[in-house]
Amino acid sequence: MQSLRNKAYRALRWSEQYTKTDMLYLAQGGGWLLSGQIIASLSSFLLVIAFANLIPKETFGTYKYILSLTSILLIPSLPGMNTAVNMASTRNLDGTLLLALKTKMRWGLLSSLASLLLSGYYFLNGNSSLAISFLIISAFLPFIDAFGIYGPFLHGKKKFQISTKYEALVQIISTGFLIAVILLTKNLFLIVLSYFLSWTLLRFIFFRITIKRFVVSKDEDPKAIPYGKHLSLMKVINTIASYIDRLFVFHFLGAVPLAVYAFAIAMPEQIKGAFSLLDTLAFPKFIGRNSEEIKASFKKKALRLFLLGGVVIGAYILAAPFIFKTFFPRYEEAVFYSQLFALSMLNLALFPATTALRAKKNVKGLYISNFVTPIFQIITMLVFILWQGLLGLIIARIISRFFGSFLDTYLFFRSPPDNIEEPFLPAPPK
Template identity: 35%
Template sequence: MQCSTIKQKIKKVLVWSQKITKTDMVYVAHGTFWLTTSQAISAVLSLLSAVAFGNLLSPETYGTYKYILVIIGTLAIFSLPGMNMSVMRTVAQGFRGSLKRALTEKITWGLIGGILSMILAAYYGIRGNSIFMMAFFMAAIIVPFMDSFTIYNGRLQGQKRFDLLTKYNVLIHAGTVLATIITLFLTDHVLFLLASYLAATVFFRMIVYRKSEAVAETADILNKDTISYGKHLSVIAVVGTIASQLDILLLGNFLGATTVAIYWFALAPLNPVKTLIKSIVNLSLPKFANKDIRLIRKTLPKKIMQSAPLVVIPTILYILLVPFLFRWFFPQYTSSIFFAQLAGLSLLFFPEKFMGAALMATEKKKALYWNNSINAIAHIILLAIFVPWLGVLGAIISLLVHHVIALLASLFFFFYTPE
């Protein structure tokens, strides 16, 4: 009884606060609670993983491990990553049927990535690099399935079941981290580490997909428009995905595996924060999907301005705490401290994520193509110029300048896209 009374009082406060924020605070509080819980657990798991890798593996070996994973992640773009967002939009509009058609499309297109991985395996085999050859041979089997089973995200986000989404994502993350850390204690061989990570990722994602599919309420199948829009979003994401991986690829090719490790650890503390921001953006997608772009243009900028202190203050705290974090947990990577602090400034550019989400949810295809293409091409050009010249510092500078360009482009397309 007392618990119920407390809940009612909290709800009253949230309803009252809507007069100030002009936002559905009950929805935000419910969704944010689960997202925050998920991110808190994920942050701990990521820290455990990073500490294990940072102290049990040499920078050279870890750099090789990350370099191969980045290439595998790039090959996975053929698995139609945009299908998840398309499914989310359809589910938010009332679809409650099976996602098997979307899964089949993702796996079928993912076979292209598997074939390319086999070609890479043959290439490295000819060059006498047995580790890379075996790594990409394994990847050829895994790639078509690795990201395909994540289609469950679209269903749960569209249904606003952030509680289940949290539980499932924590299960996947915990299972993958546990498998990798156990392997790390047994061996420091790159191939065994890759095998455990890839196998655990596919296994746990497959389990979660099957659980989410079991709750389908009807026998309906996805319509052609959902599949078509998912392919559109995937094409839009291709250049951006390549751009997001290019920093590691260039550093690995120009400066070697150790530099890759230094750079990755400079970004590692940021990853949980950026994942939280991405989750908050995803929280807004079902809301945007049912609103007209004209209404979003009127309300979103004011909400972003009101929430600015919630980003500025944590950014300052992050920059101040980074040196202590590295000295305590990553003593092998103190050379990453300055780069990590500089990269922390990227947190200030979060508003462009919401504007891009609004364009995606309201199906502004042409604006999305132009916006994502400009952002990705600009990032690729910046990386191609600065990384060979300045190394890790060049990659960080490229990241920050890219965020400025992305913000300006998102502002333009958000306000000036035809209705």
């Protein structure tokens, strides 16, 4: 066994002369993260099968609309705080974790208030299904995202094995619980309640475990909370742009087309999620590297990622008809849309630029990226869905992804050296 480990170690180190990447770190951390992503993907796949075969299209479309709108309602809970906690954890400033949790929960109360107002709006307009759903959701919004902050904390400490185990258990248990509810009832309210209750409770449990096991100091990063607020402010339009496509489909085309659209993008998004592990692994590495070093190795890495993406996309395009016919026979009309949307994954070749912007705290570049790209995406999606319906929306999303990736690459290469400070920016709201 030791001999095999030594051979694997030597092989990984040997390959670094060609990949120009720390392959040992990638194998150690990436292996666990990939395992977690596989578990998450399988859990999601089983859940999607249950929805595809047990729930009416209209109910599923309404459910996806509710989850998408909820993601927008969660904006006040400061999603950018996750990155700030990750960076503080990297420097063993563990007290930042509880400080960030309290901040996220306090701001999350605004999310609850928005959900209650939305519930009242739908009640006054005679839509009891959405009114009751958002009333239920309002009770969970200060907590469901806040308790999940243990994940970025563990990633900052490079505890990829531990974080993978925790997140896998959350995914498996919550998915199993939700499938059981779907088997017993088709009631939308119970499905919504089951989703939010299971995720909130399980995240709370593993947050408590993380606090007891891995918080070893009470030191805080005084810059973490302001930086987390800056990142959250940057992400406002970006978050809206990420979910408004579902809202457009629901309002312009209806619940059933939204169900079809959800299935069309589901598997490409899962595959893209697997590649996002590279971002998770690269982020702590980029923090410790000079910007000029990252720029020097960018072209070769981008080419390799482009070729890898091409192979994966080609395989998916060939497999998609079989997958839908076997597992989602009621949604075969989504096959072409799904194959077309898979082309958007080619933009993963440029992900190092986006990661580097965050790791190097390029606040000016991040503000530009997180404002220009989502505005472009929202306008493009609105124009194209009114022009060509679902097909137009898919095309708009592909165009927007490449636009955002090229913009981030331009901003990163135009960024100043690490020893030159960015222009002062006003403090975010308290």
